[in-house]
Amino acid sequence: MQRQRARSRDLRIGLLQAGYNVVASIPGDIYLVERLTQLQPDLIIIDAESDARDVLEDLVMVSRDAPRPIVLFTEEGTPSQLEAAMSAGVSAYVVAGLQVERVKPVLEVAVARFNADQKLRTExxxxxxxxxxxxxxxxxxxxxxxxxxxxxxxxxxxxxxxxxxxxxxxxxxxxxxxxxxxxxx
Structure with a gap:
């Protein structure tokens, strides 16, 4: 739990230093889809424990109607978790080792990958x-x-x-x- 708090803090610092506006920090509970639908963020960043399956299922519903880049930061990553994340529309899946200075490049790559994927889908x-x-x-x-x-x-x-x-x-x-x-x- 303390590791996730430190990662969340580093993530928030990295976002602010990179010039991003943090619109909201919301829990992955039963209201996640409703909250994301109301907020309509440009980018979704998930700071998850090792098993984020419920959150990923919710993201499938949110992304179906309004696709947007999704970045998942987690401590553990198995091939099945990675596959589930990609199926849910995650643009970047970052396992362990979050450093403040890496946040901006990770987000830039995720947005670029998302845009390339959307272009291919449109074509x-x-x-x-x-x-x-x-x-x-x-x-x-x-x-x-x-x-x-x-x-x-x-x-x-x-x-x-x-x-x-x-x-x-x-x-x-x-x-x-x-x-x-x-x-x-």
Missing amino acids: LSETKNKLAERKIIDRAKGILMEKHHLSENDAYQKLRKQAMEKNLKLVDLAQRILDVADLLG
């Missing part, structure tokens, strides 16, 4: 959306090709021309074609 989501749109357009082309005996290129050009004339996105027009085709059977 993945955009790619998935584009693939889904491509499938819709391809299915609409297939309908036009079959119904009007068009080549793939001609079906695409027809879709494109209609989309421009109706001031619609190509995917929106394609979806309308699919909807009509489903309706008419």
Whole structure:
């Protein structure tokens, strides 16, 4: 307990020296999710004993709706604890040896890692959306090709021309074609 108090003190000193504003210091109790939701901090720092599983489960809920960098400082770290922390969205997992002068670099790396991860997630989501749109357009082309005996290129050009004339996105027009085709059977 005394070790954790010393670590908490060093952490607070390191944060203040690094120019961070400590918005709140809250316990990992049943109200953690509610408090974090109200505070909406830019960065979550956890100073935990060896078993922080309950806190990690709460962080999964908080991070799902409003992702943000999370840094976990602890005295012990097993591979299963590390895996659970990463699954919960922890950006940096620091085991033992907290020195005041290390706080700022650790937080900077955690924020950079979080930002890189968010960028990858955004790119993945955009790619998935584009693939889904491509499938819709391809299915609409297939309908036009079959119904009007068009080549793939001609079906695409027809879709494109209609989309421009109706001031619609190509995917929106394609979806309308699919909807009509489903309706008419």
